[in-house]
Amino acid sequence: MSSRQTRILEAAARLIARRGVRGLRVEELAVDAGVSTGLIYYHFGDRAGLLKKTWEFINERAERYTTSGRDPEGDPRGYLEDMLLFELQDVPEVRENSTAWGEFRASAVFAPELGRQVHEATEQWITDAADLITAARELGDVAPDVCAQDAAERLTALIEGLSERWLTGSLSLERARRLLRGGLALELGRRMAVSAVREVD
Known part of the structure; x- marks a missing residue:
C-alpha cells in the first residue's frame, strides 16, 4: 500500500471515529487527507470500496x-491477556481505532455488506482467542473444563462493552482494566506460572 493510500485510510478512520460511517463524506475526506476526490475514487473505486479498505x-x-x-x-494465556488489555490503552490510536470499530459495528445493523465484514472480523478475533485458550489449557494454565470457544466469545464481547463504556466516560480506564482482569480470572480459572507447568512436565 502506498503512503498516499495509507494517509487516506488514516483520515477515513479518523473521520468515522468522529462522525460515524454514515457521516463519512468523500469530499471532506479528501480535504482531511490532502488529496483530490478523484484520487480517492481512483484508489478505492467507490464509497463501498473505501469503507471495505478502511x-x-x-x-x-x-x-x-x-x-x-x-x-x-510459551505463554499463550499471558499473550491472550495482553491482547485484550492492549485494547484498553489511553493513546490516540487505540481510542480512535476502538471508536471507529464501534461505529462500524453499529452501522452493520442497517447495512448487510458491513454486517458480513464485521461478522468475519469478529469470528477471526474469537478464533484467535479460542486458539490461545486451548493452548493455555494444554499447558495447564487454564482450568481443564473451560470451553475455549465459549470463553473466547464472552471475553471478546466483554472487551467490546468495557471499551465502549470507557470511551464514553461511563467507566474509568483503571476500572475497565480491573474488570477485564476479573473476567479473565473467572473465565479461565487461576493463573499458573508457565515455568511451573514446564517443571511438572
Missing part, C-alpha cells in the same frame, strides 16, 4: 497494537 485498515492496525511481546506458544 475496515481492513482498522483491523490490521488493531492487530499491530494488541500484539504482545510474549511468546504465544
